[in-house]
Amino acid sequence: xxxxxxxxxxxxxxxxxxxxxxxxxxxxxxxxxxxxxxxxxxxxxxxxxxxxxxxxxxxxxxxxxxxxxxxxxxxxxxxxxxxxxxxxxxxxxxxxxxxxxxxxxxxxxxxxxxxxxxxxxxxx
Amino acid sequence: xxxxxxxxxxxxxxxxxxxxxxxxxxxxxxxxxxxxxxxxxxxxxxxxxxxxxxxxxxxxxxxxxxxxxxxxxxxxxxxxxxxxxxxxxxxxxxxxxxxxxxxxxxxxxxxxxxxxxxxxxxxxxxxxxxxxxxxxxxxxxxxxxxxxxxxxxxxxxxxxxxxxxxxxxxxxxxxxxxxxxxxxxxxxxxxxxxxxxxxxxxxxxxxxxxxxxxxxxxxxxxxxxxxxxxx
Numbered sequence: 001x002x003x004x005x006x007x008x009x010x011x012x013x014x015x016x017x018x019x020x021x022x023x024x025x026x027x028x029x030x031x032x033x034x035x036x037x038x039x040x041x042x043x044x045x046x047x048x049x050x051x052x053x054x055x056x057x058x059x060x061x062x063x064x065x066x067x068x069x070x071x072x073x074x075x076x077x078x079x080x081x082x083x084x085x086x087x088x089x090x091x092x093x094x095x096x097x098x099x100x101x102x103x104x105x106x107x108x109x110x111x112x113x114x115x116x117x118x119x120x121x122x123x124x
Numbered sequence: 125x126x127x128x129x130x131x132x133x134x135x136x137x138x139x140x141x142x143x144x145x146x147x148x149x150x151x152x153x154x155x156x157x158x159x160x161x162x163x164x165x166x167x168x169x170x171x172x173x174x175x176x177x178x179x180x181x182x183x184x185x186x187x188x189x190x191x192x193x194x195x196x197x198x199x200x201x202x203x204x205x206x207x208x209x210x211x212x213x214x215x216x217x218x219x220x221x222x223x224x225x226x227x228x229x230x231x232x233x234x235x236x237x238x239x240x241x242x243x244x245x246x247x248x249x250x251x252x253x254x255x256x257x258x259x260x261x262x263x264x265x266x267x268x269x270x271x272x273x274x275x276x277x278x279x280x281x282x283x284x285x286x287x288x289x290x291x292x293x294x295x296x297x298x299x300x301x302x303x304x305x306x307x308x309x310x311x312x313x314x315x316x317x318x319x320x321x322x323x324x325x326x327x328x329x330x331x332x333x334x335x336x337x338x339x340x341x342x343x344x345x346x347x348x349x350x351x352x353x354x355x
Contacts, residue, residue, distance in 0.1 A: 008316055
């Protein structure tokens with residue numbers, strides 16, 4: 001086969017869009033958790049709320065809404081990471097065979113992480 | 125004034141090297157190209173491209189103190205000495221400051237840089253309203269000097285697959301032209317992880333454009349149009 005340069009895969013928009021949307025989801029989650037920690041830290045003591053302890057943390061994560069929100073955050077993170085890592089692999093790995101192999105391994109790994117995340121969140 | 129200029133003649137030199145030059149003069153109002161022409165009187169083996177010498181033709185683009193620009197509209201007084209001149213990065217060097225622009229123009233041609241209109245030609249011109257014409261401002265001024273594209277790491281990495289900022293700015297110039305009828309084909313042509321989506325909006329192109337254009341904004345508008353037709 002002649003070594004031709006081929007382009008025209010007709011995808012890429014969804015990945016780009018998902019990366020933007022997942023970034024917003026992650027930002028909201030990070031601010032929420034950071035805010036929670038600050039309000040329940042020694043700074044929170046001054047507001048009469050007491051410090052952050054194990055029971056509070058368990059309480060927070062027993063809320064099904066918090067669990068779902070965390071799962072949403074993790075899925076956003078994994079999808080975001082998949083697109084970002086794909087972009088890096090595209091630039092640095094020249095062989096299409098190796099590229100495909102890395103994509104498959106990455107997908108399997110991130111899917112396993114997602115299952116693991118569910119197990120952790122609903123195992124509290 | 126002190127200069128340090130990249131020299132490479134593939135017929136005689138094994139390796140490129142930097143050569144020092146000195147001009148006994150004041151910067152004044154002179155442009156870098158004027159100085160280069162004076163250096164050429166000292167050493168006529170120095171090769172460079174130039175034509176209009178006023179920032180219209182885009183021939184004398186080069187890397188000036190680490191930044192791409194046009195020698196003919198870069199004031200000598202704004203440059204730190206020794207002024208270091210290199211050919212545009214990321215393209216094969218033909219000789220000294222002259223690069224092979226084949227890959228650049230290949231990408232430019234791949235976006236079909238001409239109006240596609242299947243209607244029979246009218247008696248007079250194809251008219252535009254002032255508003256439709258205004259859409260082309262900031263796009264039609266591109267002189268294809270390649271300063272932006274050769275400042276783009278995505279192009280350095282994938283010059284055979286990524287269209288590059290200059291090509292994408294031109295692509296948008298035809299997408300947004302009210303007289304063009306091939307918008308969806310043009311978007312199809314660009315919807316590709318390499319051709320368009322290698323751009324990560326780092327804006328090196330905007331930083332160096334000697335005409336003050338904004339390829340990143342044009343690329344953003346192409347992406348917006350793609351989102352619009354998808355959702």
